[in-house]
Amino acid sequence: MESTDALGRRPLLKAGLATLLGTASTPSASAESRDPYLLGRGIADVTGQAAENGMMGYARLGQRTSGIHQRQRARAFAIAERDAPDRRVALVVVDAGMIFGCVREAVLARLSERLGDRYTQSNLLLTATHTHAGPGGFSCHTLYNVTTLGFQPGTFESLVAGITDSVVRAEDDLAPGRLRLARAALTDASVNRSRRAFERNPVADKRHFPGAIDPTTTLLCLERSGRTVGVVNWFATHATSLSPDNTLISGDNKGYAAYHWEREVSGVDYREPSPGFVAAFAQSNSADMSPNLELRPGTGPTDDEFANTRIIGQRQYAAAAELVHAARPVHGRIDHRASTVDMSATRVDGSFTGDGREHTTCAATLGASFAAGAEDGPGPSFFEEGAGNNPFFGTISRALYRASPELRSRQAPKEILLPVGPMGWVPHVLPIQLVRVGELYLAALPQEVSIVGGLRLRRTVARRLGTDPDNVLVAGYANDYAGYLTTPEEYDQQDYEGGHTMFGRWSLPAYQQEFARLASDMAAGEPSAPGPSPEDNPRGGRVRLQPGVVLDAPPAGRNFGDVLREPRRQYRAGESVRVAFVSAHPNNNPRRGDSFLLVQRRSASGWRTVADDGDWSTTYRWERSGIASSTATITWRIPEGTPGGLYRIVHRGDAKQAFGGTVSFSGTSRQFRVGPASDQSPDPLRRQDSTASIRYRW
Structure with a gap:
């Protein structure tokens, strides 16, 4: 084996x-x-x-x-x-x-x-x-x-x-x-x-x-x-x-x-x-x-x-x-x-249907079993999977099928929950x-x-x-x-x-x-017919019900990027470093191609980034801490085999101002050492303070 x-x-x-x-x-x-x-x-x-x-x-x-x-x-x-x-x-x-x-x-x-x-x-x-x-x-x-x-x-x-x-x-x-x-x-x-x-x-x-x-x-x-x-x-x-x-x-x-x-x-x-x-x-x-x-x-x-x-x-x-x-x-x-393909009204030749007869597809409807969800992602408990298991919608559907044999031939035995096609909710x-x-x-x-x-x-x-x-x-x-x-x-x-x-x-x-x-x-080697125009699809989904970010403001006496929770001074591989910062709403700038966090190691030539928010070892969590203030908690689970040395955590973000612009900021934790607990090397952290910097972007 x-x-x-x-x-x-x-x-x-x-x-x-x-x-x-x-x-x-x-x-x-x-x-x-x-x-x-x-x-x-x-x-x-x-x-x-x-x-x-x-x-x-x-x-x-x-x-x-x-x-x-x-x-x-x-x-x-x-x-x-x-x-x-x-x-x-x-x-x-x-x-x-x-x-x-x-x-x-x-x-x-x-x-x-x-x-x-x-x-x-x-x-x-x-x-x-x-x-x-x-x-x-x-x-x-x-x-x-x-x-x-x-x-x-x-x-x-x-x-x-x-x-x-x-x-x-x-x-x-x-x-x-x-x-x-x-x-x-x-x-x-x-x-x-x-x-x-x-x-x-x-x-x-x-x-x-x-x-x-x-x-x-x-x-x-x-x-x-x-x-x-x-x-x-x-x-x-x-x-x-x-x-x-x-x-x-x-x-x-x-x-x-x-x-x-x-x-x-x-x-x-x-x-x-x-x-x-x-x-x-x-x-x-x-x-x-x-x-x-x-x-x-x-x-x-x-x-x-x-x-x-x-x-x-x-x-x-x-x-x-x-x-x-x-x-x-x-x-x-x-x-x-x-x-x-217009899937709401496609005539299907009997050579494809399995029973030798022509059939037609139908305007989109969702069944009650859709609302029940799958085994590994269940929905509300009052919906159940399987035909005949949702009596209320089954009763309605049987009435609809009696009124429309055409609908029955296309959608039965589905217990219809929502006619999303006629409602224009789907393409x-x-x-x-x-x-x-x-x-x-x-x-x-x-x-x-x-x-x-x-x-x-x-x-x-x-x-x-x-x-x-x-x-x-x-x-x-x-x-x-x-x-x-x-x-x-x-x-x-x-x-x-x-x-x-x-x-x-x-x-x-x-x-x-x-x-x-x-x-x-x-x-x-022939071209294919293009089919019906996709412009026939309804377009009502671009309605925005959630307002955007209105304002970011740090707590009284604090600045964006300030460290609220510092790391310990010493860690081993396999342990987690957790640092919290005064932050702002990340939707102001998704930092596409960039990062909300950096894990950096000190080298002879300066600070070198070894991980960011794209890495498996890191987690960036955001939460509100007031009406306009927020906190970013950054966790780094130190991978096995991580070289010993001095490290730090950097958080970067963008805050929305009352006058409409945004301000970019960064914050840096104090340094910490990764290595065996018995390491008695001189500790430079004693004189090291956390830092925060601000840069405006209009």
Whole structure:
């Protein structure tokens, strides 16, 4: 039996950097000339408002940001044919709950300003990791802004600017290279949270997933000059290791996996303009896949949600890292197709419906089981999952179905809770996209697809392209968002995922039909019909109900940046340093690409930053301490192996003034020593005072 360490990691090839970088040899000029692709990587900060911003994912009204555990990032990969550079795509993986259509439109508009017509809706693929630990309020549709008190322009701007920057940086980084691809199985990072619905599927489909999970982990490696310089991994598991009780911004398990490979293994400094290595951990068909292995919020494999975030992230990293040397060369074209589909009224041919008859999708409605939530993220106790378990809404729905047999044929047995489509609360004209990277095909759609639903989509696309279904991946959470997508059989169970399949029982067959169309066009080398205009979508979501910051003021007798709680004078590795500062509201300036905190070590040349608020070892917490005053508490959990020496904590922020401008400030703790308690070196702290400085920005 294979041994594991305390984090559940399988043994890796010796030395993480050797695994990452592959051979260190430099190919000859003739070998370099044979590199078939142009490859570029870019990474940028997309962290939104760190305080009092409703969070996106759990739909809990009281879950509002109160600081940062790790910053959110966008990771972009530009890939073009070297001999035909106009054949290019950009794959972007964003630490966010979803990608909404208005975000994508704004990114395309800004890319047009900076790169001309290089990227369009056809060759720019934006996907979200689906972290539930990020700020929300960046949709233009009402449903997704209800629990965030409306539209949050600060968070929207951070996402759009960061995604745009990541793509531009990837373009600037383009150079000749090769692609490699590998697959393996990862069986200890997910569990099926909707087993009753899964069991309704035909035996032939269930046989494909003997553990009721999709264990496939797929790695695409970007290689230049014989070195792996970037990777994209696809694996189906929700980014919900952090529970609804968490209020700190984080990329969750997929964000940690990327951070670990980039920063802890490869030594990437996010403050540098060129990171040297970029690792993205993307979603696939993960609707019914949970990382909470005990099927309770924040549980499995331990009862510590932050430990679980790290463990599940480590497991995804370890499985991906083991594939680097096993990856085989990728050959073939870069290609792409895109279209839109009106999911509220798509006629589906009988060849896709399973019963041989034509059916039609329906205007979006949410079922009562949607309000019940999933096993690892339950809703109010008076709602229950499953058809027939919500009598009040069941009675109403039966009356509606009697009055409209057409509605019954499209939405039954859903117990209708909210007709969000007729209310104009969600989009109904949705983007679909098919991207080819050599032998790999990505079927991108704006929904959360179950593993059997993903299997059917992959098989549909593969048949039209004449390839193996293993060469087709579902890229969920892509380009917009419209809830879940189950098989018709799973839909009939009406658990959470079925109740959130808004466009009715025939939604998956509709997508199969439309992706078959894109795949047929790609196989024939023909353009695809653009579909209906997304401008037909309602736009009522940019209502802002929460006022912005009015004023920041320090407590009487204090200045911004003053230290309220100093560190001890001596610490060991493994202990936590905690410092509190007089602060201001972080929404005045999200410090995108910067930090609210610095951990610094004294060296011969001065103070050197060793960690900031993007690191796993740090936590930045903000809280109000009065009507206009606030406190920032910074924690640094000293990692094992931290060099001994003198350290300090720096806090930086921006305060809003009564006359409308902002003032930048910083505060610095006294110095403290990291090392063994027996260290009797001279202590310079005796004469060291805390400092605060102020710099105005208008």
